[in-house]
Amino acid sequence: MITTKDDLKDMLVSKGVKPTFQRLSILGAVFEKRTHPTIKSLHGELVKSVPTLSKTTLYSTLELFAHKGIVTALTIDPTKVRYDGHTTPHHHFFCDHCARIIDLDLACANSRRGEFEGHRISEVHGYFKGICKECLTKDHKKHNLSRRN
Amino acid sequence: MITTKDDLKDMLVSKGVKPTFQRLSILGAVFEKRTHPTIKSLHGELVKSVPTLSKTTLYSTLELFAHKGIVTALTIDPTKVRYDGHTTPHHHFFCDHCARIIDLDLACANSRRGEFEGHRISEVHGYFKGICKECLTKDHKKHNLSRRN
DNA sequence: ATGACTGCAAAATATTTGCATATTC
DNA sequence: GAATATGCAAATATTTTGCAGTCAT
Numbered sequence: 033m034i035t036t037k038d039d040l041k042d043m044l045v046s047k048g049v050k051p052t053f054q055r056l057s058i059l060g061a062v063f064e065k066r067t068h069p070t071i072k073s074l075h076g077e078l079v080k081s082v083p084t085l086s087k088t089t090l091y092s093t094l095e096l097f098a099h100k101g102i103v104t105a106l107t108i109d110p111t112k113v114r115y116d117g118h119t120t121p122h123h124h125f126f127c128d129h130c131a132r133i134i135d136l137d138l139a140c141a142n143s144r145r146g147e148f149e150g151h152r153i154s155e156v157h158g159y160f161k162g163i164c165k166e167c168l169t170k171d172h173k174k175h176n177l178s179r180r181n
Numbered sequence: 182m183i184t185t186k187d188d189l190k191d192m193l194v195s196k197g198v199k200p201t202f203q204r205l206s207i208l209g210a211v212f213e214k215r216t217h218p219t220i221k222s223l224h225g226e227l228v229k230s231v232p233t234l235s236k237t238t239l240y241s242t243l244e245l246f247a248h249k250g251i252v253t254a255l256t257i258d259p260t261k262v263r264y265d266g267h268t269t270p271h272h273h274f275f276c277d278h279c280a281r282i283i284d285l286d287l288a289c290a291n292s293r294r295g296e297f298e299g300h301r302i303s304e305v306h307g308y309f310k311g312i313c314k315e316c317l318t319k320d321h322k323k324h325n326l327s328r329r330n
Numbered sequence: 331a332t333g334a335c336t337g338c339a340a341a342a343t344a345t346t347t348g349c350a351t352a353t354t355c
Numbered sequence: 356g357a358a359t360a361t362g363c364a365a366a367t368a369t370t371t372t373g374c375a376g377t378c379a380t
Binding site for chain 1: 257258260276285289305309310
Binding site: 201233234 | 362363
């Protein structure tokens with residue numbers, strides 16, 4: 033899935049979001065990765081190309097994107113929000129050992145939009161917790177490194 | 182569901198957890214409520230009966246309980262962990278407006294224990310986000326108060 | 331010029347850690 | 356009395372806020 037600068041721009045404009053340089057960079061980074069990045073990891077990576085980019089902008093931009101449905105905020109990892117640019121319905125797997133979030137191609141039978149018992153539903157989240165395949169095998173040292181990012 | 186002090190004690194002992202005074206108080210409070218309390222709200226309430234109880238103890242005790250499967254840690258509310266003493270499978274609804282977590286009696290068709298695609302699953306989480314029934318009606322001032330607890 | 335966006339620094343929140351004291355068996 | 360649990364204070368980490376400077380139209 034190749035996403036050009038123009039694709040990103042069109043996506044923002046179509047959602048009524050002004051396509052600033054920072055926003056395009058942030059959107060590009062979230063879309064490009066399947067790693068469910070944190071504010072911290074995004075900042076660390078993006079300052080290379082956008083040296084003045086502040087965490088404040090990342091916070092406000094990602095909140096805006098989430099509100100517009102452009103990205104999804106994942107609160108699976110305690111005390112740290114992760115972002116997902118992949119908004120088609122799918123499940124997640126959180127590894128208690130390496131703290132990665134892995135996509136699972138599993139639709140949810142309960143995925144109801146609209147109303148349920150009088151509540152208005154806007155998002156559906158489903159995930160599993162446990163130990164991932166890689167950590168179950170011996171070489172989990174490498175994955176452990178991602179504990180803090 | 183009436184839970185006596187002895188019931189709580191038996192539950193801890195059966196899980197191999199020493200039934201100290203603090204732990205019994207904490208367990209009692211989490212079981213009694215269906216409000217998915219936070220560390221802060223539990224502390225505020227429990228100091229009335231256990232004046233010396235520290236947040237450190239609440240953190241370590243609830244982590245221990247969660248590890249033993251006595252309670253479930255919910256990471257739905259961003260930047261704040263909430264605890265659920267109700268461990269039979271059910272879904273949750275998080276209200277973006279009043280920040281309450283409401284229990285939904287909905288089983289998950291995907292609720293697989295054991296293995297999935299090589300990953301070892303220990304917990305299954307399903308929840309919806311949106312605006313709750315109460316906040317959709319006019320009187321949401323009261324519920325707003327629970328924003329910070 | 332106006333309004334929206336950005337970013338620095340400081341504040342607010344939540345959680346973790348070190349270590350001394352107290353409790354339980 | 357040894358091992359474990361508790362609690363205070365300090366340290367970390369994350370997110371939010373106030374405000375001043377910038378950018379685009």
